Amino acid sequence: MSMTSKGSWNRVGLGPKTRPRPRPRIRPRRLLGVALSVFLFLWLVLPYDNTVRLAFRFNWKELKASWVSRPSERWVYAHPEFPIDVGSDVVVIVKTGYGTRERVPAWLDALSRGNEFRDIIVIADSEGHIDFADQFHDKGLHVHDAVGHSLQLHLRAYKDHPRVKKYHKLAEALSKGDEALALDHCRSFGWELDAMKFISGLEMTYQKYPDKSWYLLVDDDTFVVQPSLKPLLEHLDPTQPHYLGNAVGDFRIRFAHGGSAVILSQAAMRTLIQNQRALASIYVDSLDETWGDRLLAKALLHLGIYLDETYSHLFNGEPPLLSKIRADRLCSPVLSFHKLPSPAAMREVGENFRNVSKPLMWNDLWETHGYTPPWRQTDGAFHDDWDHVGALDESTLTIDKIKTAETCKKNCDRRSARVWPGCGIPRRVCATSALG
Structure with missing residues (x-):
């Protein structure tokens, strides 16, 4: 049987026989280019505090931290750049x-x-007023009402708000x-008024000292190690615009823990305080915010100033004897101590650190308090009822029914704990770092 010719195929009304077109192939390079273009567009148009933007930034930093080791801290003893x-x-x-x-x-x-x-x-x-005299102060210190400042200048329309x-x-x-x-009122709702002090306190300070290079915000139970601060x-x-401190919070808002001390550069303060439109909404938010340090981070996020977590390990939210000394900070300076109520x-802490004249490293804490560092202790029994772990939390592991300090040490060595173990023999409990 002969093949149907092109002419006869047309004569039966079916038209010319054509081959189907191949589907266009999308090259991977083009896909990548489109994805990058979309990403850059979103990065430019999304607000600084957009959840998608914050989630990407947080996860990227976590991924980067897992690839790259902590930067060298040679800057501690290097010639000062600024x-x-x-x-x-x-x-x-x-x-x-x-109340405090x-x-x-x-x-x-x-x-x-x-x-x-x-x-x-x-x-x-x-x-209020505080009687105090030193080489810089001979007339004491005035106590400024930061809450009253915010109510008088920014929150006049909210006189019926419960917090007001x-x-x-x-x-x-x-x-x-x-x-x-x-005092009864302070115990009842003092923490609510505390959240209203952060922004107004910074604004009052900037109005008086607009040309300072650095602004250091501390709680009244926070001790600052000055020789560690300066370098x-x-x-x-x-x-x-630098915003520094001990990072806490999830990806939606990373903020500097107020009790560990917060540092703002001159550029960050100027950007924050001179933007009165953004500041007005933050003052309103202070009426319902639980934590003032988180409110500060929120204000800075609106302006594109993120917490720099590179130096978070220098800030400490614990008192000296309960501070966790981890491997990632052993040879780093410690800048602050907290929870000294x-x-x-x-x-007592001031007396212990009174003669410190150079940057204080985390591994100096034992000797500063007159103790022998764990790595110099050779007698296992010497560890009985000693605590080198600090407060027990999600970063620690507790093992029950431990009879001797030596057994605790073996558990610690086996788990490659990054802090020295503590063993409370009377309670038969061994606490080690859960970070292996």
Whole structure:
């Protein structure tokens, strides 16, 4: 049977016989280009605090950290790139409250003999005065009412807000001289007023000291190691927007833990305070925010200033004897200690670190307190009932029914714990670092 010719195929009305077109092939390079273009477009148009943008940024940093080891900290002893005079270039904002006002004199007493902090602003939820004298201060320190500042200048329209009413309750008790009632109010809702001090306290400080290179915000139970602070600041350019501290929070908002100390550069402060439109909405948010340090991060995020976590391990949210000394920070400076709630505890830490004249490393903490570092201890029994782990949390592992310190040490060695073990023999408990 002969093949049907092209002409006969056309004659039966079926038209010319054609081959089907091959499907266009999308090259991987073109796909990659489209994906990058979409990503760059979204990166440019999405707000700085957009969840998608924050999630990508957080996961990228986590991935990068798993690939790259921690940068060298040779800068600690290197020639300063941006030399500063702490007395003239740094202002300290001490955050307190009427209920904890007795901590501030202890904070001032704890300053070392080589103290360089000259300009200190004390902010609280009421006005007051602190009798104090040193080489820089002979008339004491005024306590500024940061909450009243925010209500008077930014929140006049919110006089019926529950938090504003609570502030007026405290103010009324103080005006009547009823200290017992005032202290009761502080215990009841002082933490709510605390969230309103951060932004207003920074604004008050910037209004008085607009040309400082660095702004250091601390709680009244936070001790700052000045010899560790100076080399960090001299390593960074204050004309760039730096926001530093102990990183906490999830990917949606990473913020510097207020108790561990917060540092802002001159550029960051100028960007924050001079943007009155953004500042106005943040003041309103302070009426309902739980944590003022998170509110500060939120304000900075709106302006494209993210927390720099490169130096988070220098900031410490624990007291010295409960500080966790991990392998990733053993040879790094420690800049702060927190949770020193009593005046006696603050003064004791000040006395222990009074003669420190160079950057204090994490591995110096044992000897600073008169203890033998674990790596120099040769007798296993010497570890009985010693604690080298600190407060037990998600970063620690507790093993029950341990009879001897030697058994605890073997468990620690087997798990390659990054901190030295503690063993409470009377309770038969061994606590080690869960980070292997």
